[in-house]
Amino acid sequence: MNKSVSDIIEEFIMSSLDDDSFIELSRNDLAKFFACVPSQINYVLNTRFTINRGFVVESQRGGAGYIKVSRLKDNDDNFLKSALDLCNQPLNLTDANQLINQMMDRNILSKNECELVKTTISVKALNNPINIDNTIRSNILKQVIIKLMQNHK
């Protein structure tokens, strides 16, 4: 198979992530290195380093701008991964709380953290019509899980 430039850039970033759980890169430098336009880096990031594939991309513009790519971790039994899946549907309060409780049982969240997260998705916090409520709830939980998988300071 003939590799595209995007494939090669993907491989490069992938192998940089072998050692560490995240890397910081300069979009411009990378583009220069691979002799492509800067926006191609975005293309690679958008098509290959997605949540679904287990990555998170953060960035900052301007002066000391950067792009940070992190590889998400999961514990052995794929608990977080399937929790993430659950969050693709709206979640009612009971189900969501149970999910959060399980995270505490598995020592992914401390008691305190568990309580905090439950607070953020409580009925009072999401003071909205029920149908949109559940959607926001699962969205919030999804981001929390991603954060937990992103397990580096």
Next chain:
Amino acid sequence: MNKSVSDIIEEFIMSSLDDDSFIELSRNDLAKFFACVPSQINYVLNTRFTINRGFVVESQRGGAGYIKVSRLKDNDDNFLKSALDLCNQPLNLTDANQLINQMMDRNILSKNECELVKTTISVKALNNPINIDNTIRSNILKQVIIKLMQNHK
């Protein structure tokens, strides 16, 4: 990570504030020391040492001019109380995050907890069609603060 000059100046002032609750600087000297134009000091002050982040900047021009940066240190009860007040209006992401950061600075939240709460009010978490993001955000934060006030007795 590649730090900008502004980042470095910020760090310098921050660490000067570690020992004391305030510090007096000479804008010109600082600019000379960091090899930048004097107005960059203002830029750092305006973007980093804001009231929202818990700082006050006072200054005097002319002959014996100076810039004084102080870290606000009212007690945690008052802080949470006024934070709660703030949550009666919709909050944009920046303001909300700064509030949460201050909770960490005051050891009301651990670093981890701080990150978690920030995650729950992030743009991605509250990614809903309607533009009531800021309202939901302040609601969530309000419940978090109420929760913290319970713990904090």
Next chain:
DNA sequence: AAGGGCGAAAGTCAAAGAAAGTCAAATCAC
């Protein structure tokens, strides 16, 4: 002793510079 001028601060603001993001048209591979 009062007022004015000078120079030494700090403040303001907008332009320039330095990243990264977006989006859609053009091209390529199958």
Next chain:
DNA sequence: GTGATTTGACTTTCTTTGACTTTCGCCCTT
């Protein structure tokens, strides 16, 4: 022909720079 890739014009965000303004203390004159 369709979907994936490449390209580039345009946008947004953050930082750096510098010209111009304001304020203040001090000294000098009267």
